[in-house]
Amino acid sequence: MGRKLFDCGIDAAVDVISGKWKVLILWALSDGPRRFGELKRALPSVSEKMLTEHLRQLELDDIVERRAHPEVPPRVEYSLTETGIALNTALVPLGVWGREHKARIEAVRGADSSGDSMASTHS
Numbered sequence: 001m002g003r004k005l006f007d008c009g010i011d012a013a014v015d016v017i018s019g020k021w022k023v024l025i026l027w028a029l030s031d032g033p034r035r036f037g038e039l040k041r042a043l044p045s046v047s048e049k050m051l052t053e054h055l056r057q058l059e060l061d062d063i064v065e066r067r068a069h070p071e072v073p074p075r076v077e078y079s080l081t082e083t084g085i086a087l088n089t090a091l092v093p094l095g096v097w098g099r100e101h102k103a104r105i106e107a108v109r110g111a112d113s114s115g116d117s118m119a120s121t122h123s
Contacts, residue, residue, distance in 0.1 A: 016087065017087070029079060
């Protein structure tokens with residue numbers, strides 16, 4: 001079975017970043033390579049299973065590179081590819097929009113301000 005064909009650029013972009021954690025993984029990798037444990041600490045609400053799944057999907061889409069270093073114990077680092085860096089750059093205006101409209105969105109949705117939302121602290 002082949003991969004999905006997209007109707008337009010927005011369709012392709014949204015498909016790549018779909019999933020609750022992918023954009024936050026991109027944000028966490030924006031400062032450089034990180035090991036799995038570092039990503040897990042940066043995103044404490046994500047389960048190891050979901051983090052692994054999203055990293056694999058981002059790797060398949062050539063957004064994230066997984067580099068295993070031949071050491072004992074094994075060391076694996078994740079970093080953004082050139083395509084991932086370009087995607088992160090494209091997400092900056094979306095983060096700005098989110099910051100500017102966050103309070104309004106929370107108000108109309110009746111958000112509980114006591115919730116621990118990792119996404120609210122990022123662009």
